[in-house]
Amino acid sequence: MKNYLVRENRQKYMKQKIKKMFNLTQEYIDANTEWEMMIELGFDRIWDSGKIKWVKEIKRNKDNTNNNKENKGTSNIIFQ
16 A cells, blocks of 8 residues: 655656666666656656646626625635
8 A cells, every 4th residue: 555645756756866766777777767667666646736726706696786695696616
């Protein structure tokens, strides 16, 4: 079972750093991508972490003359 509580920056695992960290051969480094090596070493990737854009949409009723809460409009919060 993978531990998704520990998150690390992807720059820590650049190709040459992986080579030194895990004592890999140059031939292995040249034959594989960073992604392929990390999968083989048991790591996983979290896609688009922290890049959710939240948008608040406020819709007003056409008849806004009355001050009742029912006539003030509605709002929805969505993410894109």
